[in-house]
Amino acid sequence: LSYFLSRWNMKPILKSWQQQQDFVANAAHELRTPLTIIQSKMELLLTKPNEKIISQMEPIALSLAETRRLNQLTRDLLMLARSDSNMTQVTRQPTQMKSFLEQVIAPYSEIAASQDKTFTAQIDLDNAQMIDQKRIHQLLVILLDNALKYTQTGDQVQFKAQIHGNHWQVEVADTGIGIAPENRKAIFQRFYREDKSHSRHTGGNGLGLAIAKWIIDSHQGTVKVLTNEPHGSRFVLSFPIEHIKEHHQQ
Ligand code: ADP
Numbered sequence: 001l002s003y004f005l006s007r008w009n010m011k012p013i014l015k016s017w018q019q020q021q022d023f024v025a026n027a028a029h030e031l032r033t034p035l036t037i038i039q040s041k042m043e044l045l046l047t048k049p050n051e052k053i054i055s056q057m058e059p060i061a062l063s064l065a066e067t068r069r070l071n072q073l074t075r076d077l078l079m080l081a082r083s084d085s086n087m088t089q090v091t092r093q094p095t096q097m098k099s100f101l102e103q104v105i106a107p108y109s110e111i112a113a114s115q116d117k118t119f120t121a122q123i124d125l126d127n128a129q130m131i132d133q134k135r136i137h138q139l140l141v142i143l144l145d146n147a148l149k150y151t152q153t154g155d156q157v158q159f160k161a162q163i164h165g166n167h168w169q170v171e172v173a174d175t176g177i178g179i180a181p182e183n184r185k186a187i188f189q190r191f192y193r194e195d196k197s198h199s200r201h202t203g204g205n206g207l208g209l210a211i212a213k214w215i216i217d218s219h220q221g222t223v224k225v226l227t228n229e230p231h232g233s234r235f236v237l238s239f240p241i242e243h244i245k246e247h248h249q250q
Pocket of ligand 1: 142147176177179188193195204206208210233
């Protein structure tokens with residue numbers, strides 16, 4: 001590789017790419033602390049408003065919503081920039097999948113009910129697997145949040161986990177607006193949004209599925225996006241089963 005790099009004089013390009021990644025990672029990191037402080041101060045103002053604040057509740061609530069969006073965007077940018085520079089660690093540990101998945105999905109029945117939607121789950125996965133719990137949790141939250149975001153009142157979100165051959169699979173299906181077949185690859189690109197005005201309305205930044213794809217790849221998994229009959233989307237994730245012998249199963 002170094003022979004070709006020096007022959008085609010590619011080293012400066014690679015160096016500037018690396019510098020750019022470092023710049024994005026550093027900038028996002030620097031933004032996080034002040035944003036977190038602004039957000040927590042605004043939350044405090046709204047939970048314990050004094051007399052002066054009472055008349056200003058609406059603009060403060062609006063500013064808080066935008067600050068939260070900015071905070072999420074900064075977190076997502078930081079994660080992607082770090083993964084580009086191989087700075088994001090994937091730390092796998094033996095995990096009892098049934099109890100782990102039950103914990104991840106626990107809040108969703110209530111969240112769905114509060115939006116007049118239905119959430120159902122079926123977990124037929126009783127073994128232990130080597131996973132990075134934080135990352136797999138983040139991945140499933142991205143898919144479940146999207147399933148709720150792109151559905152309407154009365155719609156359903158379904159979660160399934162099962163063994164399929166020598167893989168363990170997780171499915172997140174919804175009866176929402178669905179994704180056109182020609183866009184099913186593009187949705188994993190950074191900042192891609194199928195309908196920009198709609199996504200703006202739903203508060204997305206177009207980075208969720210790019211992060212999801214990185215987490216799937218880091219666990220040697222695959223993802224398929226299908227139509228959930230008669231309408232809606234179905235995300236099927238598949239990961240190789242690992243037989244854990246030496247490790248203690250937790
Ligand atoms: P966003 O923050 O915009 O939701 P994502 O990267 O999570 O960004 O998703 C990219 C785009 O893929 C979304 O803007 C939306 O158009 C589409 N999408 C993702 N999940 C779903 C879903 N469950 N149903 C319909 N469209 C979806």
